[in-house]
Amino acid sequence: MTVKEIRNLTGLSQVDFANKYDIPRRTVENWETENEKNKRECPTYIRKMLERLVKIDFNIADDKTE
DSSP states (O other): OOHHHHHHHHTOOHHHHHHHTTOOHHHHHHHHOOOTTTOOOOOHHHHHHHHHHHHHHTTOOOOOOO
16 A cells, blocks of 8 residues: 555545655655655655554444555
Protein backbone atom coordinates (compact mmCIF):
# COMPACT_ATOMS: atom_id res chain seq x y z
CA MET A 1 0.00 0.00 0.00
CA THR A 2 1.36 3.45 -0.89
CA VAL A 3 1.39 6.41 1.47
CA LYS A 4 -1.30 8.05 -0.63
CA GLU A 5 -3.50 4.94 -0.37
CA ILE A 6 -2.91 4.88 3.39
CA ARG A 7 -3.80 8.57 3.68
CA ASN A 8 -6.90 8.05 1.52
CA LEU A 9 -8.13 5.47 4.04
CA THR A 10 -8.31 8.31 6.56
CA GLY A 11 -10.10 10.81 4.33
CA LEU A 12 -7.63 13.45 5.55
CA SER A 13 -5.87 16.05 3.43
CA GLN A 14 -2.08 15.93 3.23
CA VAL A 15 -1.88 18.77 5.77
CA ASP A 16 -4.27 17.13 8.24
CA PHE A 17 -2.58 13.73 7.84
CA ALA A 18 0.83 15.29 8.39
CA ASN A 19 -0.39 17.13 11.48
CA LYS A 20 -2.10 14.07 12.95
CA TYR A 21 1.01 11.90 12.63
CA ASP A 22 3.61 14.64 13.26
CA ILE A 23 5.16 14.29 9.82
CA PRO A 24 6.30 17.41 7.96
CA ARG A 25 3.72 18.21 5.29
CA ARG A 26 6.44 18.48 2.68
CA THR A 27 7.57 14.93 3.50
CA VAL A 28 4.06 13.56 2.94
CA GLU A 29 3.90 15.52 -0.31
CA ASN A 30 7.27 14.11 -1.42
CA TRP A 31 6.22 10.55 -0.58
CA GLU A 32 3.07 10.95 -2.67
CA THR A 33 4.53 12.74 -5.68
CA GLU A 34 4.48 10.88 -8.96
CA ASN A 35 7.12 13.06 -10.59
CA GLU A 36 10.19 10.80 -10.84
CA LYS A 37 12.57 13.78 -10.55
CA ASN A 38 11.19 14.84 -7.17
CA LYS A 39 9.93 11.48 -5.91
CA ARG A 40 11.13 10.47 -2.45
CA GLU A 41 10.33 6.91 -1.43
CA CYS A 42 8.90 6.37 2.00
CA PRO A 43 11.02 3.76 3.79
CA THR A 44 9.20 0.43 3.88
CA TYR A 45 9.28 0.17 7.66
CA ILE A 46 7.72 3.65 8.02
CA ARG A 47 5.03 2.87 5.45
CA LYS A 48 4.12 -0.39 7.21
CA MET A 49 3.98 1.33 10.61
CA LEU A 50 1.80 4.12 9.19
CA GLU A 51 -0.55 1.59 7.61
CA ARG A 52 -0.91 -0.29 10.89
CA LEU A 53 -1.39 2.92 12.89
CA VAL A 54 -4.02 4.30 10.48
CA LYS A 55 -5.95 1.02 10.60
CA ILE A 56 -5.93 1.14 14.39
CA ASP A 57 -6.77 4.86 14.64
CA PHE A 58 -9.58 4.67 12.08
CA ASN A 59 -10.84 1.22 13.10
CA ILE A 60 -10.21 -0.33 9.69
CA ALA A 61 -10.13 -4.12 9.44
CA ASP A 62 -6.74 -5.57 8.52
CA ASP A 63 -7.11 -7.86 5.52
CA LYS A 64 -3.51 -9.15 5.95
CA THR A 65 -2.62 -8.36 2.33
CA GLU A 66 0.42 -6.30 1.48
